[in-house]
Amino acid sequence: MIFRGRFEYTIDPKGRVNIPAPFRDRLQESAQGSFFLTNFSDCLYAFAADDWARIEERLSRVPSTDRKMNAFVRFFLGGVVEVVPDKQGRILVPPSLRSYAGLEKEVVILGMPNRFEIWSLARWQEEIGRFEKEVHEDPGLAREISALGI
Amino acid sequence: MIFRGRFEYTIDPKGRVNIPAPFRDRLQESAQGSFFLTNFSDCLYAFAADDWARIEERLSRVPSTDRKMNAFVRFFLGGVVEVVPDKQGRILVPPSLRSYAGLEKEVVILGMPNRFEIWSLARWQEEIGRFEKEVHEDPGLAREISALGI
DNA sequence: GGTAATTGTGGGGAAAGGTGGGTAACGGTT
C-alpha cells in the first residue's frame, strides 16, 4: 500500500500523535484501521497490517545462527507495536519509540511506498538539508533521479 | 508463536521481573500461562510450551557421540526452568539465570519469532550499538535488510 | 459568504499495568 503526502502535527504531553485522515481512511480498508509501528533509520516506520504480515513472514525465516541479521530482528521486531487510532484519529506512541525517534513536540508524517514515516520535525529538516546538499554535489545521485523519469 | 515489542522493567531485590501483559495473554492461549526460560547468547530465551516441546524433541535426537552438540544440550537444557507468572504478572528468575544474563536492575524484554528474550538493559544497548555501527559500515548487511522488503 | 462537516488539540475519569513490601508455606541443613 502506498501513502502520499506530508503532514505536520504536535505530539501532546501524553505522547499522542494524530494520524493523517487520508492515511486513516486507507488503513480502514484493509485491517480495522490498525497498523504496525516500529523503529528504523532515526524515525518510525508504519505498515498496514497485510504489508507487515509479509515482513514478519520473512523475519521469521532469518536463521538464528546469523548474528548480524538476528541483531536486526531484535531491533526491528522488538520495536514494533500494533496501534489503533482512537476516535479522534490519534495513536499513543510508546515511550521507547518516542525516545528512539526523538519525538518531543513537532512531528512530520510522510507518505512512502509500502509505509509511512513519523519524524521529529528537526530531524526531518536535517535529513532534507543533507539531501539537497548531496544532490548538488553528487552527479551520480542526480543521474539516478533522472533515470526514474523525473 | 511470534512475540512483538520491546518492554522495559526493573527486576526487584527478590529477583522478580514483570512479563509484558500482551505476552502473558498470548501464553494464556496455549499453555496455562506457563513458559520455558533458558540461557543463550548473553540473554534469556523464553519459549511457549508447545514451541519448547518441539525443541526438546530435537534435542533428544542429538546423538550422544556428538561431543560438541552434547555440550550445547547440557548448557541449553541444563539451564531451562518452567515458570508461571504470579497474580501480578511477574516471574521469579532463578539466581543462575539471573547471573548468566547479568540481570541486576533494569531489564529489557524483546519480542522475537518463536520466542521472547530477556536482556539486561546495558547489554542490550551494547548489542544495538554494535548493530547500528555494522549497518552503516557494511553495505552487504544493508542489502540483506532491504531484501526483506523493508 | 454563511453554514455545516471534518480535522486537530486538550483534558478528565475509569481501568489496567507495574512496583514494592509483608507474611506464611516450603525445603534443605545442622
Added chain:
DNA sequence: AACCGTTACCCACCTTTCCCCACAATTACC
C-alpha cells in the same frame, strides 16, 4: 526437631493508558 533462607501468595499504591467529551480551526458545500 528447630532453624534459616528462599519461594509463593496476597494486598496496597502509583503511574500509565484507554476511552470519553468538548472546543478551536480549517475545509467543503451550498
